[in-house]
Amino acid sequence: MRMAEFSLSLEDPKLIKSVVESIESLVEEASIKVDPEEGFAVRALETAKTALVQVLLPREVFSKFEVPERRFFGVNFTELARLLKRAKPSDVVHLEIEGTTMAVRLVGDYTRRFTMRLYGGEEFELRPLNVNFTAGARIVSSEFPRIVQDLKVKGSEVTLSIDRESVRFSAGAEGGEGEISLPRDSPVVLDIWVDEPARSMYSLAFLEKMVKPAAISDELSIQLASDKPLKLFYALPGFSKAGVTYYLANLSL
Amino acid sequence: MRGIVPAHPIDLVDLTGRKIALDAYNAMYQFMAKIRQPDGSPLMTTWGEITSVHSGIFYRTANLLAIGMIPVYVFDGEPPAFKSATIAEREERRREARELWLEAREAGNLEEARKYAQQAGWLTEDMVADAKEILRLMGVPVVQAPSEGEAQAAHMADRGDVWAAGSQDYDSLLFGAPRLVRNLTLSGRRKLPGRKEYAEISPEVIELGEVLSSLGITREQLVVVGLLVGTDYNPGGIKGIGPKRAVQLVKRAGTLEGVLREVGWPFDVDPTELLEFFLNPPVTDDYEVGLSPPSEEDLLKFMVEGHQFSESRVSKTLAMVREAYKRLRSAGGLEEWL
Numbered sequence: 001m002r003m004a005e006f007s008l009s010l011e012d013p014k015l016i017k018s019v020v021e022s023i024e025s026l027v028e029e030a031s032i033k034v035d036p037e038e039g040f041a042v043r044a045l046e047t048a049k050t051a052l053v054q055v056l057l058p059r060e061v062f063s064k065f066e067v068p069e070r071r072f073f074g075v076n077f078t079e080l081a082r083l084l085k086r087a088k089p090s091d092v093v094h095l096e097i098e099g100t101t102m103a104v105r106l107v108g109d110y111t112r113r114f115t116m117r118l119y120g121g122e123e124f125e126l127r128p129l130n131v132n133f134t135a136g137a138r139i140v141s142s143e144f145p146r147i148v149q150d151l152k153v154k155g156s157e158v159t160l161s162i163d164r165e166s167v168r169f170s171a172g173a174e175g176g177e178g179e180i181s182l183p184r185d186s187p188v189v190l191d192i193w194v195d196e197p198a199r200s201m202y203s204l205a206f207l208e209k210m211v212k213p214a215a216i217s218d219e220l221s222i223q224l225a226s227d228k229p230l231k232l233f234y235a236l237p238g239f240s241k242a243g244v245t246y247y248l249a250n251l252s253l
Numbered sequence: 254m255r256g257i258v259p260a261h262p263i264d265l266v267d268l269t270g271r272k273i274a275l276d277a278y279n280a281m282y283q284f285m286a287k288i289r290q291p292d293g294s295p296l297m298t299t300w301g302e303i304t305s306v307h308s309g310i311f312y313r314t315a316n317l318l319a320i321g322m323i324p325v326y327v328f329d330g331e332p333p334a335f336k337s338a339t340i341a342e343r344e345e346r347r348r349e350a351r352e353l354w355l356e357a358r359e360a361g362n363l364e365e366a367r368k369y370a371q372q373a374g375w376l377t378e379d380m381v382a383d384a385k386e387i388l389r390l391m392g393v394p395v396v397q398a399p400s401e402g403e404a405q406a407a408h409m410a411d412r413g414d415v416w417a418a419g420s421q422d423y424d425s426l427l428f429g430a431p432r433l434v435r436n437l438t439l440s441g442r443r444k445l446p447g448r449k450e451y452a453e454i455s456p457e458v459i460e461l462g463e464v465l466s467s468l469g470i471t472r473e474q475l476v477v478v479g480l481l482v483g484t485d486y487n488p489g490g491i492k493g494i495g496p497k498r499a500v501q502l503v504k505r506a507g508t509l510e511g512v513l514r515e516v517g518w519p520f521d522v523d524p525t526e527l528l529e530f531f532l533n534p535p536v537t538d539d540y541e542v543g544l545s546p547p548s549e550e551d552l553l554k555f556m557v558e559g560h561q562f563s564e565s566r567v568s569k570t571l572a573m574v575r576e577a578y579k580r581l582r583s584a585g586g587l588e589e590w591l
Contacts, residue, residue, distance in 0.1 A: 049586030129590040229590055249586040 004096035004103070006034055006071065009064035013087035013106070015216050015236075016095075019055055020084055022212040022244050024077040026053050031121035035070040039242075043124040051206055052247040054126050058239060063092070073097065074119030080104070083114045129247050133223035133231060134196040135162035140188045141220040141234055145211035147180055152204055154178030157251060161199035162192065162224050171204060190219060198224040201251045213244040254423040254482060257496040258464050260457040263434065268416075268456070269321035270581070272542055273434055274396070274406035276420035277326040278376070280438040281384060283421070284309025285374030292358050293370025298561045306380045307560050310387050313438055315570045318393070318577035324437075325394045325415055325542045327402040328385065333530060335486055335522040342488070347375050383560075390552040391574055392545035397537075404428045404534035414542050417458065426461055427479045427531045429472060433459045474503045476531040477512055486527055487520040544581060547574050 010016050023030055023042055030044035040062070042055040059065040083104045087093055094105035097118065106112045147169060151158050154172035161168045167189065170179040184192050210232055214220065217234035224230060227250055235243040288305040289295055295305040317324045332340065354369035388395050398405035406418035407430035417432035418425040425433045436456045465472060481499035483490030494502070494516065506512040509528050518524050549571050556562040 045587070045591075049588050049591075052587055052591075129587065131590050229587055247587055247590070251582045 004098045005068070006095075006097040007064060007066040008034070008040065008062050008095045010061065010093045011063050013084065013089065013091050013093045015057070015061060016093055017081075017084045017087060018212055018216045019057065019244060020077055020081045022210070023053055023055065024081040025209040025212060026051050028078050029074060029076050029119070031072050031124060032075050033070065033072050033121070033124065034067045036067050038070075038126075039065070041124075041126050043126055050203070050249045051209070052129070054245040056126055056242045057236070058242045061236065061242070064094075072121030072123050073102070074121040075102070076116065076119075079116050083116065086112065086114070129229065129231070131223075131225055131228050131231070131247075133198075133228075134225045135192075135194040135198040136221060136223040137162055137167045137182075137192045138190040138219050138221045139167065139182060140190065141214040141217045143188045144220050145214050148204065148207050148211055150180055151178055152208070156204050157201055158204050158207065159199060159201045160222075160224060160230065161197065162194060162222070163197035164192065164194050167192065167222065196226075198226045198228075200224060200227050200230065202230055202248055203251060206248050210246045210248065217243060254426075254479065254496055257468060257478075257500060258423065258426070258459055259467055260435070260459045263456050263458045265320045265322070265456060268434070270323075271416040272323040272325055272414070273417050273419040273437065274325045274327050274409045274415040274542075275438065276402045276406055276418070276422065276425070277328045277384065277395075278402055279420045279422055280309070280313075280326070281306050281376055281380070282374055283438055284313070285376060285380075286371040289367065289370055291367070292363055293354055293366040293368075294358075295370075295374075302560065303377075303380065304560050304562070305374075306376065306384055307387060307556070308562070309438070310384045311391070311556060311562075311567075312570060314388065314391060314393055315574050315577075317437070318391075318581070319573050321577070321581065322437075323394075323542075323544060323581060324419070325396060325409070326384075326388055327396045327398055327406045327409070328381070329402040330397060330399045330535075333400060333486070335526065335530075338521060339485055339488055344375075347373050351375075386555065387552070390548045390555060392547045392578060394540075394542050394544065396540040396542075399537050400535040401428070403430075405536050405540075406430065408534075408536040409540065409542070412538075414540075422485070423459075424479070424484055424531075426459065426464060427476045427484065428534060429461070429532075431461045433461070435459070468500050470500065470503060473509075473528070473532060474507075476528055477503045477509045479531070480509070480524055480527055481512070481516070484527070484531075486522055486530075487524075491516055491519065544578055547571065547578055549575065 023044055026046045027044040030042055033041040039058040045052050087106045088108055091106045091108040096103040100118050101115050102118050104114045151169055151171040158169050158171045165184055167182040170177055172178050182189050213234035218237050219235050221233040229250055230248045232246040284306050288308050295303045296308055297303055314324055350369045350372035354366055354373050357365035357369055385395055403420055403425045407425050407428035409415045410418045410430045417434045418430035419434045419437045421435055434456055478499045481491050481494050482496050502512055506515055553567055556567045557564045
């Protein structure tokens with residue numbers, strides 16, 4: 001078989017599946033970057049500019065990372081997510097790019113190979129947004145999806161606040177409220193830092209699209225500034241910079 | 254002021270995402286004047302409650318929200334003492350107009366009846382309270398001015414909390430509004446007085462900076478021009494002095510003091526006090542300009558059960574308000590942080 005130009009392999013399909021799904025929930029198409037030094041990266045702005053997702057998978061998470069040069073590709077994430085869903089937990093996932101085609105090869109007791117078309121990818125750099133966050137917390141990632149579901153019982157918007165004592169979420173208004181408080185001594189809270197207490201409101205529908213990476217991360221860092229966008233960072237275990245970052249615009253009125 | 258102030262037509266679309274502080278009384282008087290039946294009678298419930306203001310506040314505000322504008326209604330507080338003459342005079346005029354309207358209607362002269370009815374519009378405390386309630390239920394911000402609403406609106410525009418002041422009245426510029434939008438609370442057509450014709454009216458924007466630089470005067474001098482041609486507190490101004498002459502006079506004489514050496518002041522109110530009032534009116538920084546979610550059920554009840562508006566039309570408009578609210582809340586998104 002002919003060697004592909006770019007070839008990436010992962011022993012654990014869960015990582016790439018979750019990452020692709022966490023992008024796909026916000027955008028249909030996005031540009032991926034492969035870089036011999038940096039690894040695998042994605043940066044995608046949701047069409048209404050309400051949310052931004054940035055992903056960095058360092059080359060170390062791949063069992064094979066053959067990337068001769070930096071390159072950008074436009075990928076239909078809806079399709080990629082559908083193909084990766086076919087992977088069994090024991091499969092090894094290979095992504096092989098040749099020209100404008102990417103092959104997704106799932107290798108277990110036997111091999112399945114799907115191909116999809118790539119588009120011209122827009123170039124980008126991973127970089128933080130220009131928000132000066134004034135408070136933040138690190139919490140146990142796996143609790144976050146539950147918190148979002150709990151809040152949905154009472155509303156479609158959530159007010160998030162962080163002060164020295166706790167991280168608080170509240171939803172709902174006239175029809176009764178739902179409130180979740182994570183005090184700093186709760187086992188779910190790993191750390192709280194506060195320069196200035198912050199409080200801001202966000203769409204729960206969007207937060208719900210931002211819980212997928214909880215499956216591949218142990219720690220979620222939440223950063224907040226009053227009436228400003230929110231930053232969520234799911235760190236990959238063992239890495240400080242690698243993982244999935246979301247920014248979500250606050251509800252401003 | 255009209256002839257000397259450069260105004261630019263503005264598309265409603267260009268107001269998308271803008272907050273505008275509307276002079277609530279100015280808007281309500283327009284609704285009272287314009288929203289009428291063919292014989293000049295205002296809209297009314299079967300029990301005789303006048304609902305022209307309710308209609309205007311609800312439907313016009315919904316339209317503004319639907320085009321993406323965020324209206325902030327500013328209500329007058331306590332009028333300054335020197336306004337009492339003006340207020341008394343206006344009441345007298347309205348009372349006269351009301352009699353003429355009733356006569357014309359009796360005589361079956363619809364054209365006349367409409368004309369006088371428009372001049373007879375009066376607002377009651379109940380109407381004002383209901384207007385505030387409708388706005389509250391729509392989730393639209395209401396600001397209570399300590400004194401004149403126009404002064405408060407100008408102050409909010411000056412602080413940058415709203416993009417412009419919205420009023421028909423040029424006094425907003427005298428109060429220092431950096432930007433004035435006119436013709437926002439009128440519908441697209443306005444009947445020309447005394448004729449059977451309609452004029453297409455569209456919003457226009459006036460920039461204070463441009464006014465001052467085009468006339469070559471300062472804001473204080475503009476206030477003096479205003480005093481010469483007439484404000485709410487000295488209606489009609491000084492006889493024989495039109496806007497152009499007023500500007501010449503002010504430029505030549507420099508100050509109010511200088512101007513008063515050349516022309517007599519026929520009004521009871523002290524012109525120096527007026528000047529000071531326009532330059533430093535009582536205003537407050539205690540206000541909110543954000544939208545809240547509309548209380549749909551309560552609003553439907555208030556309009557339909559409370560004031561006999563059509564349920565289907567109110568429901569449709571509510572759906573519009575709901576959509577507009579959702580859209581406006583996340584407008585802008587991450588753009589400014591990228």
